[in-house]
Amino acid sequence: MAKIVFCFLCFLSYIQGEVLSLDTTRQIEIFREVFQKEINHLNGKIISLEGKYNDLNGAFKDLEGENKELRNELHVLKADKSTTAEEPVQKDPDIALDNTSPRKGLLVPKRAANGEIVAFHAKLHSSKCFQPHDIIVFDNVVTNNANAYDGSDGIFTAPISGTYVFIWNFSSMESSDNVLELVVHGAGIGSSISDSAHNTGDSHPAAGIAVVNVEVGQRVFVRKLAGNGIFCELLSNYGYFITTFSGWLLS
Template sequence: MIYTFSTNMMQLKSIAIIFVSTYILLVRTDLMCQDESNHDDEERLLERVIRNELALETLLKEIKGTNEDVIKGLREMRNTKTEVGELANKLERSETVTTLKTGKFMKDALSNITSELVRIRSNLDDATTNWQTDVPSAIKRGPPSIQPVYFHARSPAEAKLDADQDVIFTFIELNEGSGYNSSSGIFTASIAGLYMFSVQYCTMYGQNAWLAIVKNGTLIQVARNYGSSGSSPCATMQVISTMAVGDTVWVRTVARTELHENDGVYRSTFFGVLLV
């Protein structure tokens, strides 16, 4: 647009110079020829003047049109400059806002990270302090105490028993935790853990005694004893088993059994204890 404006101005100057030079030349020529032929040339001179005036009028119109184009171009340049300035301001403001938002976001993020690190450090310090305090105390206290559970029962309700018959020891010597039932002969665990169970029994002369320790209906230990003629031997069997709360243990015969019971000399017993 600037290039077009400069070109129009140069054309305008050239046209003006040509017009003035032509006009001076025509006037001078007319004056020189006036003396030679006043009558013949007056008409031609007048005709030339009229043509020159018409040419001048046309030239003025062209100059006016060119001037309007120049003014219009200047206005467009001014508007373009204004638009460019406004666009630059918008871009600058947008960049400023973006910078501010980014800076605030980073500041908040760093603040949150710092706070979280401080919290973690505090928790670690507390945990270290508690560990330093609790562990020595726990060592001094020793292992946690276990509530004692044990029982000891004797005197079977029957001495002669058929196969697969439960042996019920009716007399309770000990029953810490109240797990043994003398009516059913069954021990029920109230605390989960590792238990040991033991059975001692004596066999009648010349008879067999074949007993088993049963857990939840499954044999976990079996022992057989034979009483020879003239003697009544005693036998013992033990078993260690893990027990959950509610598990049950009792004694059952495997085959026909005859026990020898004499409180003074022979005695059958059933014993159990929670180890750990």
């Protein structure tokens, strides 16, 4: 009987040990699950923070680029202000601008991206004869900001795209007439006629103006479209007559 009781107690001890062992294993598994959840949660936060960091880093780089552009613009404005203060304004004796006009803004040349004014004014050095379709070469260059007008061939090449104003002024010899045409990128834009064909001892001046959208690199010039009469000359430095060609960037 004593042996049976001893064996029963041993069995109970064994069963209790197994139960305790099972409880310990389960607890470890629970701890592992909790720790894994915490690790996953922390990993998610890390990924979220990395995304926010990348967004902030991108925004910082964008601001850095904008700051650089603003600094460059400020540098150009300072240089332009310094140039404007140091260089005297060149006055063209052939053109008088009315600074008191409420529309004087239309006569003010605009500046290119580099701060340089785009404007030119040229005239014929002396009276010359041109045949139909000849380009009028205004060889006496008075103003040539941005160096866009070529006094050797009479062609203005747009250094920047924009809206330009062009003016041409001329007069025909007595008993003759001339028709001049403004050509932009191969197309006639406007023309005007100086008709002195029916007058003896008298010359009639004429002028033309055009506001044109011109792309960078396009060529602009004035050519003789037609003409009749005894003389073919365009008058310049002849009495009060001066044949001129002018243009500037409006916007």
